[in-house]
Amino acid sequence: MFPNELARQHRAKVRMAIAFPIVGFAVVGVLAFAQDFPRPVWLWALFAAAFVFFEWKSVEVNDKLFASPSVMVIMTAAVIFGPESAVLGCVAMAALGLLQPEDIHDRRWFQPAVNFGQLIITATISIGVVSIILAATDPTSIPWIALASAVGAVTYGIVNYRLVAFIVSRVYGHKDVAPWSHVAQIVVPFVGMGFLGGLLGATYLLLGTAAIPLIGIVFFTGYMAFESYSRLRQAQLSTLAGFIKALEAKDLYTRGHTERVAYFSNMIGEHMGFNGTRLEIVRWSALIHDVGKLAVPRDLIRKKTRLTPEEYEEMQGHVHHVDGLLNEVEFLRPMVEIASNHHAHFDGGGYHGSNVGEGDAPSLEARILAVADSFDAMTSTRSYRVALTQDFAFRELRKHGGSQFDPEVVEAFIEALTGAGEQYGSPIEISEQEARRRAEVGMGQEHALDPMHARRRADEGRETAHG
Amino acid sequence: MAESRIKVLTIATWFATLVSAGVFVAVGVANAGGDTLPWLLDVALWSIAITALALITVPAPSGSRLSLGIGAGVAASVLLDDPVSLGASISIALVASWLIQRRLGVGVGRRDGDYLADALSMALYGVIYSYSLELIVVSMDLQPTWSVLAAVTLAGLGWFGVRAVVAAFVGLERSDLAGRYLWLLALEDWAVVLSMFAGGALFGLAWSVMGLWAVAVAILPYAFAHTAFERYSSTRVTYGQTIKALAQIPEVAGLAPLGHSTRTSDIAVAIAQEIGLKPTAVTELEYAALMHDVGRITLNEPAILRAGFTDEDIARWGAQIIAEAPYLQRVSELVRLQHRPYRSPGVEFDPDIPMTSKIIKVASAYDQAQIEEGLSPVESLERIHQGSAYEFDPRVAASLRRVLVFRGVIAN
Structure with a gap:
């Protein structure tokens, strides 16, 4: 790598790290006037904690497909908070997604700064879509809720994907880093997670807080099982690779x-x-x-x-x-x-x-x-x-x-x-x-x-x- | 597991899913019409639904398969008002599913004891649920949904108690398995059990407020968990197979006696279960015992063979190779320590040697005495007893005798 190329990358990173947080803060500022903060606050805090947890621990399903239920959490929250506070509430949750253990541990500055703006933009657009659909139709009908959150989740996936592609192309100069054809791969899981997220939100609206421990247990156990499975698979790969490495190292x-x-x-x-x-x-x-x-x-x-x-x-x-x-x-x-x-x-x-x-x-x-x-x-x-x-x-x-x-x-x-x-x-x-x-x-x-x-x-x- | 059996299992699963889906659709359509179903029809429909779902089983970490009938029973308890129809539905369904599974032979890996445990525990669950719900509603001022949750929790504890008692009875029957081991093994399944209870209760509650949408709300998340459990258990099997295959490389290279690793691990696991180690420790022991001689691959190098080597070298080389796998650090440590004698000269008692390493030492020596010196099982056991309390841990040596007696290898 040539030194001037590295310097150019560094300048591009600095520009991004300044521009994205500015846009993020501006959006939050505007929203703070336009929307109420969701109530009760403990419920918001619960969702925020779940969102951050899932952002931290996305499970590798196979190779490049990551299952991150965080988008489902955000869609459930959007339905529960209602049109008056959904966008602000979800954006505030999403902004917490910048806290990533590895970034904090390695004292990185670029990823958290960019993630902050990126998550706010993504959440604003996608939750905006959900709110518009629900406002235009019937916010109490289950099919409309499911449909709106499915569309919202797909929007979330696509906006996020395009933003990452934009950042990578600006910093590293790859033109073909994220072709549109790859978008099809993310659409399917996002439709499923959005649909389910909306339905869970509707369940909460109909059943009240008693639904939360039940939904939490089913998801948490499933998630833990999936994580153990993914860890075990990793263990299997690394056992085989480690063995072969140790044996051939003798030569x-x-x-x-x-x-x-x-x-x-x-x-x-x-x-x-x-x-x-x-x-x-x-x-x-x-x-x-x-x-x-x-x-x-x-x-x-x-x-x-x-x-x-x-x-x-x-x-x-x-x-x-x-x-x-x-x-x-x-x-x-x-x-x-x-x-x-x-x-x-x-x-x-x-x-x-x-x-x-x-x-x-x-x-x-x-x-x-x-x-x-x-x-x-x-x-x-x-x-x-x-x-x-x-x-x-x-x-x-x-x-x-x-x-x-x-x-x-x-x-x-x-x-x-x-x-x-x-x-x-x-x-x-x-x-x-x-x-x-x-x-x-x-x-x-x-x-x-x-x-x-x-x-x-x-x-x-x-x-x-x-x- | 035979291929044909898996096929039968798959067909049964699909059949069961279709039947139960059909029943729920029928109930949903009937309810939408505004008629209340007659009592008998209610019981019949629920019996069919629970029976069908009971045919689906999910692999639990302990290695047994739990029936989805548990979740269906919980859902029924939430939706059926009176204790009589609940009890009738559950008992009819459990008997029916037991008969069907025995007839079709679809209950792979399940024993009659498992059906018995299902039947008893679900029956008790139903009784506790109905009466505790009444009590809670009368005595406490809770929202209806919270009362239901409280009753499910109480009845769930009762369910677990019955399972524990049944497990203890099975333990009495199998003298080679320590009660502690069985009990801890049953506890390993908590996640699967919890997700079934929560899924069933969620379905029941959601059905009452949103009808058919409840199928998506409760079944999709549960299906996700189910897939994860299924994949976890199959990966665990292939992980074991991978380790077994790698452990046999020195054997096919002619550097270790053929089959030694497999036989050592077989005996070692039996001893650990008899002594009553934790299930996680037993799995670690199984891997360590399989790979305890993997260091022998180093003997491929003629220079090393010429220079000579000790048991300690083999253990150390093996540990180094295993340590390259990030998830096997504990196993590597066990392999490193497995050559250490129970009592080293000048050391009264070495607290650093884990029980698992001592078990590997005994199991390996027992097998070696037979294949390298051609001794009979009794003579090999005699050899272990001669070294007992000096070379070998006396508790392990005693356990080996009990295992061999149980297996009928030696007379009592």
Whole structure:
């Protein structure tokens, strides 16, 4: 990153951090004259506490979809407070959303300042929409309440989303950061939460305060269960990732390989428009793609001479045993299948794992994994050669596009990596032969575990076995 | 769980949802007409609705499945005025659902004891609810909705008491499970129970003021909670499977005896349940026992194999590997301590070693004596007893004997 770019970002941040709070205070000032503060105050405080709680702890449903019931809380409040005080009451609640534990802990200034203005603008517009619809129709009819709050919640989601996109594009200069097509993804959950929020508000109006503990218990227990579920899922991911990291850390040359391959695979997947579960499957497949190697005795992998057919069989046996173990884990099955095919070629050649026959193209996920794996193998230092340059790796990937690799995946990867401005591999251009020669001289004694290298020798062993 | 059983369960769930929805729609339509339904029809409709909902079960953290009939019963109690029709509806429904579930075999993971507990506790719930509501309305000047809430709370406590008694009876039957363990396990389910009671009461109250909209108000939030419980329990299963798979890597690599981790964990969990550890500690123990030998993967390195290693090294390496997982810090600590003897030379008693680590040590040694030295179970147990109070904790050794007797592995 260039210093003048950083300075420009800083100036943009300062401008935003001044403009957003000013707009926020102005809106609150106008509202304070136009509306009454909601009564009873304890009820407002209860809703404000619930709103802040849910803003703090949004639960990750899968990957990028966050379930934040805070919008539902705000819609319930809008219905309960009534048209005379709903906008002011909800805006005052929303303004408290700027209190974020991480921001306070890290003493950040930009996020809280911008969040403050952003939440006030969002709440004013969306609660305004709810109040207008209810004023124009019948504020006591349940269907109208549900409809108004559903529309309000969608407005909330869209305004919030556009404001974030605006801030990001102003500060970081990305033009295409938030295309409208992504809005569809947020609309559906927001419709549901708004609808339910409105109905709960109506329930309160009809039943009185006794409804609050009941609604609170049902939501709180559900929310806690969802949080435990989400934590458990996280635990599962980090257990697997941590294990693999700890095991491969013992080897100098493959240290970090798995994590980088997961990172590159994720990058390609995202660039090719994957999201949610599909993207997660790609990442998990990358994470487990070399687990089988952990069970192979090191002396077998480091053997300098060609593997005998028996040794090759032994190595494959270990790898298959581990694949079998992972297949016992129900949700890992699709990932094991993808991982087992990461050495299969686009044109049907190469080494095939489960469920793909010789001559068939592997799945798109396996093709992505193949490109990510080979790129990392080329751009990191191995026992048999020092790291190659990124340009060299790109040329190699393109050269084998159509045969070993899927050309579309290769182009997507090159675009994504160039777009992100990241650089891997050696900074000095050297040829493959030169890289090998230097490795021989410099690190001739060291021979470490390397998936590509080992596989290559293993393939030779297999050919001998069949020949 | 067999695939076909899951299929049956899913079909039953959908069927039950449709039937109960149909009943509520019918009641709603009838009420809108202004007629009051005759008593018998009321009871019949509620019986069908509770029966149908009782076929849906939700997995609770303790591993048992709770029936949604609890929530339906609570809703019925709020909506039905007289104790007789309430009692009739609940008892007819419970018997019917019991028969249906036994016939179809849809009550996966449920035992007859669970149905018995359901029937007894819901019946008592109905009785306490009806009489305490009357008492509260007469003696206290509360808003009607608050009176209902108070009565539901009281009756809910009674419900819980019956469950505790039933759990204790089940405990008497199973001498290998400590009463404390069973009781704490039942308490783990509080969140599920609470959400069912609150959901049922919310439905009942909302139905009386907003009709069919109550379905959305009470069912949507409950469905959210239900999904969360469902996902939590399935993730817990796959998390256990993941740990089991990772723990077996040294075994398939030929660095540890095949099946040692699984057998050790099986014995260790049985001992912990017999002694009466907390359910959360039992889960931790299960993971730690599965992974207690994972440090052996380091022996993959020929240099280390040549240099030699001790049990302490294995424990330390294993703990280091496990510590990379942020959520398994406790488990890592247990694995690090599992090689420590009960009494170290010069140390009277080491308070730093948790019970769980001592259990792993015994369970692992018991299995090793059999597979590495070819001893019989009795001889292996004898070996543990020889080291008792020095190498092994005598309480754990005694518990191992009881577990083996209960399982019929050794004669009493």
